[in-house]
Amino acid sequence: MNRPAALLATHLLVIFTGLSLFATSLHAQEVAPPEATAEAQPIGELEPPTTFQDRVDGVINPINKAIFDTLFFDLGFGFFVTPRLDSDGNVKMDVQPVFVEAEAEFAAVLVDENGAMKTGEDGEPMRLTVPAGASYQPVDAAGIPQTSSTPKTTGTIPFLVVWLGCGAVFFTIYHGFVTLRGMPHAIAVVLGRYQSDDDEGEVPPFRALTSALSATVGLGNIAGVAVAMVIGGPGALFWMMFLGFFGMASKFHETTLAQMFRIKNADGTISGGPMYTLDLGFKRHLPALWPLGKALAIVFALFCMLASLGGGNMFQSNQAAEAFFTTFVEPGLGESQATIDATRGWVDNGVGVFLAVAVAFVVLGGITRIGAATSRLVPIMAAVYVMACLFIVLANVGELPRLIGMVFSNAFAVESAFGGLIGAMMVGFQRAAFSSEAGVGSSAIAHAAAQTKEPVREGFVASLEPFIDTVVICFMTGMVVLITNAYLEEEGGAAVTLYAFKQVEATSDWFPFILAVSIVLFAFSTMISWCYYGERAAGYLCGTRYADAGILAFRVLFVACVYFGAVGSLDSVIGLADAGLLSMALPNILGGLLLAPLVGKMTEDYWTRLKGGAFDAPAIDEPDPRAD
Numbered sequence: 001m002n003r004p005a006a007l008l009a010t011h012l013l014v015i016f017t018g019l020s021l022f023a024t025s026l027h028a029q030e031v032a033p034p035e036a037t038a039e040a041q042p043i044g045e046l047e048p049p050t051t052f053q054d055r056v057d058g059v060i061n062p063i064n065k066a067i068f069d070t071l072f073f074d075l076g077f078g079f080f081v082t083p084r085l086d087s088d089g090n091v092k093m094d095v096q097p098v099f100v101e102a103e104a105e106f107a108a109v110l111v112d113e114n115g116a117m118k119t120g121e122d123g124e125p126m127r128l129t130v131p132a133g134a135s136y137q138p139v140d141a142a143g144i145p146q147t148s149s150t151p152k153t154t155g156t157i158p159f160l161v162v163w164l165g166c167g168a169v170f171f172t173i174y175h176g177f178v179t180l181r182g183m184p185h186a187i188a189v190v191l192g193r194y195q196s197d198d199d200e201g202e203v204p205p206f207r208a209l210t211s212a213l214s215a216t217v218g219l220g221n222i223a224g225v226a227v228a229m230v231i232g233g234p235g236a237l238f239w240m241m242f243l244g245f246f247g248m249a250s251k252f253h254e255t256t257l258a259q260m261f262r263i264k265n266a267d268g269t270i271s272g273g274p275m276y277t278l279d280l281g282f283k284r285h286l287p288a289l290w291p292l293g294k295a296l297a298i299v300f301a302l303f304c305m306l307a308s309l310g311g312g313n314m315f316q317s318n319q320a321a322e323a324f325f326t327t328f329v330e331p332g333l334g335e336s337q338a339t340i341d342a343t344r345g346w347v348d349n350g351v352g353v354f355l356a357v358a359v360a361f362v363v364l365g366g367i368t369r370i371g372a373a374t375s376r377l378v379p380i381m382a383a384v385y386v387m388a389c390l391f392i393v394l395a396n397v398g399e400l401p402r403l404i405g406m407v408f409s410n411a412f413a414v415e416s417a418f419g420g421l422i423g424a425m426m427v428g429f430q431r432a433a434f435s436s437e438a439g440v441g442s443s444a445i446a447h448a449a450a451q452t453k454e455p456v457r458e459g460f461v462a463s464l465e466p467f468i469d470t471v472v473i474c475f476m477t478g479m480v481v482l483i484t485n486a487y488l489e490e491e492g493g494a495a496v497t498l499y500a501f502k503q504v505e506a507t508s509d510w511f512p513f514i515l516a517v518s519i520v521l522f523a524f525s526t527m528i529s530w531c532y533y534g535e536r537a538a539g540y541l542c543g544t545r546y547a548d549a550g551i552l553a554f555r556v557l558f559v560a561c562v563y564f565g566a567v568g569s570l571d572s573v574i575g576l577a578d579a580g581l582l583s584m585a586l587p588n589i590l591g592g593l594l595l596a597p598l599v600g601k602m603t604e605d606y607w608t609r610l611k612g613g614a615f616d617a618p619a620i621d622e623p624d625p626r627a628d
Contacts (some may be wrong), residue, residue: 040107040127042117044137044145047099051345056564057572063306064572067579071586072158080155080422084231092152097145099135106130115143154231154423160582161429164439165243167589172249174596175603179248179463185610186460194457220435221469222385222519223319225477226496227574229487232427234403235410237478239428240435244470247438248463253592255462256599257281258444259455266544272448273533274441274584275301275540278591285598296587297540300441303583304537305554307442311434311577312530313558314565316523318573321351321566326495327516345567352566358524360559363531381518381525382473388511389476392504396483403482433582435474436466440581441588445533456606531558 074081083091110118110126118126130136137145172179179186188194228236254274261280262272275297282293325347333340393400411424437443443465450458477497481487486500501515502508535551535558542550565573592599 040109040125042111042139042143043108043130044097044113044139045110046128046130047135047137053345053348053567053569056568060568060572060576064575064579067583068575071160071583072579074156075159075162076155076157076422078156080157081153082155082423083151084154084423093149094152095147095149097137098148099137102130102132102134102136105132108136111139111143111145113145115139115145154427157422157426158430160585161426161433163589164433164582164585165246165429167439167585167592168243168246168250171253171592171596172246174600175249175252177249178603178607179252179460182460182607183464183467186464189457189461190464194454220431221473221477222497222515222522224431224435225474226481226487228427228431229478229481230496232424233410233487234407234478234482235413235421235424236428236431237475237482238407238411239425240432240474240478241471243429243432243438244436244466244474247432247436247466247470250439250589250592251436251443251465252459252463253596253599254439254441254444254588255447256455256459256602257592257595258441258448259450259452259458260598260602262448265547270449271536271539273304273445273536274588274591275304275537276448277444277595278587281591281595281598286594289594293591296591300584300587301537301541303580303587304442304445305534305541305580307440307577307580307584308530308534308537309558309561309576310573310580312442312533313527313561314568314573315577316526316530317352317355317562317565318568318570320355320520320523321348322495322570323498323516323519324351326498327512348567352563355520355524355527355566356559356562359527359531359562362528363535363555363558381521382468384514385518386473386476388501388515389473389480391506392483392501393476393479395504395506399483400479403479406482407478430578430582432470432474433585434578436470437581438466438470439589440584442530442533442581442584445536446529454606456603459603527562531555534558 085091106129108128108130110128112118120126139145225237225240228240232239254277257277258272258274261277262270263276263280265271278293278297278300282296283290286293325344329343329347330340333343411428412421413424432438433440443462447458447462450461452458480500481496484500484503486496486503498512498515501511535554538550538554539547
């Protein structure tokens with residue numbers, strides 16, 4: 001590491017150590033109990049103090065709401081919305097305490113959620129004085145603290161999710177299922193059969209593939225599948241695999257375009273991706289629409305940066321902290337919820353600081369370093385995880401026909417305990433997009449740096465990602481979750497999959513620990529890859545003159561968000577992840593549709609030459625659009 005890089009990493013270490021101390025002090029703040037009085041009325045509890053997590057969520061949630069209200073509007077206009085049911089057929093409710101403001105000071109005793117009086121260590125009722133203006137939870141006539149509840153629902157048809165699915169199906173049909181026909185060729189390219197020493201680029205196709213896979217294979221497979229099945233039921237797994245299969249063509253299409261319109265920077269590095277495709281592609285082939293292409297490129301770059309900070313960063317650190325706490329800390333804390341909550345705050349801060357410092361050191365490198373690390377790390381982690389899943393599946397092979405039948409029946413059920421056909425489909429599509437990133441254009445940024453003279457050839461390599469990620473690995477996770485019924489017992493993300501492995505006698509004593517470590521490593525590899533995506537977008541937006549400054553500023557912001565993701569709530573963080581990631585599909589697929597004839601012609605030409613054994617097409621040289 002050079003001296004400037006070392007200095008920057010040292011400064012970041014100091015900054016985040018200070019952040020950790022500040023945040024933990026906020027976690028530790030509590031409302032001091034007022035003095036007791038002679039007479040007391042029963043109340044539920046005083047409103048908890050604002051925590052650091054609340055403040056983080058307070059920044060994230062308005063961003064989520066603005067994007068979801070604008071781009072995720074319900075195309076079904078509420079017609080298909082149905083309540084989510086539990087395994088007994090009861091409606092799942094989202095219960096929240098009701099707090100009111102005290103008009104005047106009064107004496108009170110605390111009761112629990114069942115109306116039973118809370119007592120202290122001495123066995124006496126917990127008495128306190130509620131000051132005027134304080135928020136407290138009143139009790140009803142039966143002594144039960146007041147709450148509000150709304151049904152948890154599913155069945156909306158978000159516009160962007162439909163847009164993503166339709167784009168994947170269109171590209172598959174438009175290219176004549178070429179990704180399925182070309183799968184053997186894609187494998188041969190990854191193995192280096194068609195590699196040449198004079199190919200232009202930064203990394204070999206295999207390293208470009210593993211770099212992109214490091215951003216896709218991971219928590220989307222472990223936590224994303226669990227989230228999909230908790231919300232959408234077993235049928236969501238089918239729709240995840242459906243979009244994974246058709247998403248192969250989306251990856252092929254966007255990667256081919258990224259290779260066609262990549263540019264070489266002054267330092268010799270390669271930049272590419274949908275922002276360059278939309279800019280250069282429209283400028284050269286659709287000049288009348290170039291202003292639209294430029295605008296779409298800017299929009300894509302902005303959403304790419306947001307997705308990098310959300311899905312590629314904060315969600316990863318959030319679930320890494322969740323896995324670490326659930327596996328290594330919580331089992332030894334006993335049943336006291338107060339102890340669990342207090343310890344959780346410290347653990348989240350510690351994991352956030354550790355990951356932030358680790359990421360700060362690594363992201364100072366470029367795509368070559370990322371490729372070198374992930375080409376070794378990702379296949380090993382994925383193989384260990386798949387083998388563990390396969391072990392459980394084979395041990396319960398007799399259950400597979402029933403479980404697969406359950407997946408299909410729930411996938412096409414008009415009315416079911418999990419929201420029916422629409423609910424399962426939309427949840428499956430949404431989580432598949434998060435898992436494989438097919439159609440959103442992110443991994444095309446990594447594949448743009450691959451060493452090849454043939455854009456279509458790298459498109460074939462990229463098409464393997466959704467198959468490996470969503471068709472194979474997500475299916476394995478889904479079977480484990482179904483075998484153990486974990487989706488009925490647990491809420492959340494990675495915690496569901498961890499729970500599933502704990503239910504299997506052969507793996508309960510040891511594999512959850514290995515899985516927890518793998519989750520942390522998966523999260524780490526995803527973060528370093530997504531930082532590369534985000535900084536490429538930042539470099540594009542800042543232009544040639546200010547690219548270096550923009551990239552450095554983005555890296556510092558990225559490292560900060562690693563910490564904030566660990567201490568934020570899952571609902572807020574996963575909302576930001578979906579908002580950024582899926583929004584990238586809007587400009588990416590629109591540009592891909594308008595440039596489809598160009599890709600179709602090049603694919604047909606390549607396929608003809610492949611069958612004839614000739615690969616001598618000249619490389620495409622383009623100017624840097626940022627210099628305009």
